[in-house]
Amino acid sequence: MTLPIGNDAAHAAFASAMTGGTLHHAWLFAGPEGVGKATFARIAALRLLAEGANPGSLPPGYDVPGTDRTRSLIAAGSHPDYRELTRQPKDADKPGQDLARSIPIAQVRALGPMFATTPSMSSRRIVLIDAIDEVERPGASNALLKSLEEPPAGTIFLLISHAPGRLLPTIRSRCRLLRFDPLDDAAMERVLRAQLPDANATEIAALVTAGQGSPGRALGFAGLDMAALDKAMTGIARDGDPSNTQRAKLAKLLSPKAAQPRYEAFLDRAPAFIAAAAPAKHGAALQTALNSYDAARALSASARSLSLDAQATVFEMAGLVATLAEPARS
Template sequence: MASGSLHHAWLFAGPEGIGKASFARAAALRLLAEGAGAVLPPGFEVPDDNVQRKLIAAGSHPDYRELTRQPKEGDKTGLDLARSIPIAQVRGLGPMFATRPSMSERRVVIIDAVDDLERPGASNALLKNLEEPPQGTIFLLISHAPGRLLPTIRSRCRQLRFDPLGDDAMTSVLRERLPSADPAEIAALVRMAHGSPGRALGFAGLDLAALDAALSAIAQSGDPDNRRRVKLARSLALKAAQPRYEAFLERAPAFIAAAAPRLRGERLRTALDGYDAARTLAATARALTLDAQATVYEMAGIVARLAR
């Protein structure tokens, strides 16, 4: 950016929830602010009273577009999103590209995430723009799985890789964002998020420390009378507990994986087989919408095999 010779298309690649889209929005604002003549210190900061910032926040900047999956028709919560970004959204960039940028010589288009583009139509429509980029336009493409993109899209982009955060950085971020969370909850979020602050914040407030405690008790005792498993299954089967159930499906396989390095011999084999079984069960439960209570009971049974 500072050199003035920025490539026209960038692929921000890395696991979901580690800040790729946040970085893209910060870069887009900085590009548009500098393009409009703002004199700014080095870095990405742009003052709160900057006109470009206000226009982007209001959704009315003529030189900025952000393509994302939209809520389904009739959804009033804004949470039930379409499965993909359709070709109509990509083609909707046409009127903007038909004219020169309005406020400077720059335009910025963010696609979050380019993995969600409808194939083949939307992907091919984007490819045409990348092959013949409109003058002054910078594309910032977010990808959680760049290997699944069309090779022709990848080949026209410079790639910037984002890596998961380490535990210390994760703890620092979560303490800043969740000042009222206790240390046990922060530690549980760090263990579960695998270096992704976005994932951790999505699970915040779900008392993951209690889930970990329940799994530990089952793993240590083997739960011979099934009481712990039944209690956990019933608590996560309630409709209001759906977010905690989703968290449990992610946490249980990771819990087994974390226990495996401490084991030897037959117990290690049991843990490795249990990890495979837990991952398969979690994936199947999501894909087929299996009964939550039965799924939790079965998953807890896999964890119980870790006991001596």
């Protein structure tokens, strides 16, 4: 596993802590979703455990040889000193189905037996939580807080957060913050070209725009012709679609069941499209754009949670995009 592209400063800061004797017991890897926080955390966890098992035997940086036992145990999910907490499938017999809304207190309490003993194979043990934002409140958060306040010997917590401002202040205060930023367009293009070698330049450019600095977000849009969706929204935003023809066409295009992935992509993309247009506005036009952005975010959330009619939802969302049009000057 290679380091994710971008955020070199964060990677270097953690490496410095590993080698400089300043390794805090709890780290908060914070930044937008899809910028490589969790990938880096898993790389760091592997390195920490492998180094703890064989001090001084590894090359500099984050490399761990493919033959290292730590690597194979983590890959098999059987390393005794490593635990990873994530949302689990709602139905254990259907692992490919929907995930639970949160990480419950039972998962946090399940760490107890590991904490009751010393590390088995290393001087360290790692608890990785992806994402700490999804830990159930207040029960699970409070149970985790106790371990952060009085960490078991040798335990290092790696906590992934997409929205650190929403965490309990008591959890944030126990952690050392490591910030991860959105990638610039050049880095985004490098990631996307590596992951989508068959994609043409138009698709890559559209995904870079739609991803907003998040390769994970952009890859979720792959194959959904985001360029066409952006083109449709650009036309509506330019002239306001006074006859509603473009809005109706887009709503009809995205409403069939077969178009569900593109419909969901549109729900994600439209609020961001409005937000991107806002900085170029002034006065009343700016306030209108900000209001439309808030309304678009609310509509996107409601469409999912309430299973709103797709055709009506797209028509309404496109109407919010249309508010970006400014009156023609005579």
